[in-house]
Amino acid sequence: MAAQKKSKSPKKSKPAASIVWFEIPADDPGRAKKFYAGLFGWKINKFPGLNDYWHIDTGGGDDTPDGGLMARKQPGQTITNYVNVASVDKAAAKVEKLGGTICMAKTAVPQMGYFVLCLDPEKNMFALWERNEAAK
Numbered sequence: 001m002a003a004q005k006k007s008k009s010p011k012k013s014k015p016a017a018s019i020v021w022f023e024i025p026a027d028d029p030g031r032a033k034k035f036y037a038g039l040f041g042w043k044i045n046k047f048p049g050l051n052d053y054w055h056i057d058t059g060g061g062d063d064t065p066d067g068g069l070m071a072r073k074q075p076g077q078t079i080t081n082y083v084n085v086a087s088v089d090k091a092a093a094k095v096e097k098l099g100g101t102i103c104m105a106k107t108a109v110p111q112m113g114y115f116v117l118c119l120d121p122e123k124n125m126f127a128l129w130e131r132n133e134a135a136k
Contacts, residue, residue, distance in 0.1 A: 021082035
């Protein structure tokens with residue numbers, strides 16, 4: 001008699017910690033806009049209500065991130081990826097526990113969500129992003 005395999009109940013999957021936004025700093029935003037629009041065909045337009053910030057429409061589906069283009073705020077500032085998490089508070093605590101650094105505490109983006117800017121132990125900048133429940 002052949003051994004019967006137990007059927008495993010499906011694992012409940014948690015939301016993926018995916019990149020949901022990116023920001024590109026530029027010394028000359030006009031030059032950067034021309035470069036990325038020419039290279040990838042991205043549509044880059046002023047972000048309503050913000051000075052020195054442009055929305056990058058990558059043209060992908062809802063599962064691909066768009067981004068922002070902005071004037072560089074400090075020398076050496078590089079592209080920052082925003083990673084979706086269930087709770088920026090819990091993820092920020094974990095960043096510190098694992099040897100990372102919080103550079104900017106939890107900050108609200110009205111009607112959208114919250115972010116925390118972090119450095120990993122190798123000094124790479126990234127951001128945690130938590131969607132506002134009303135925006136989901």
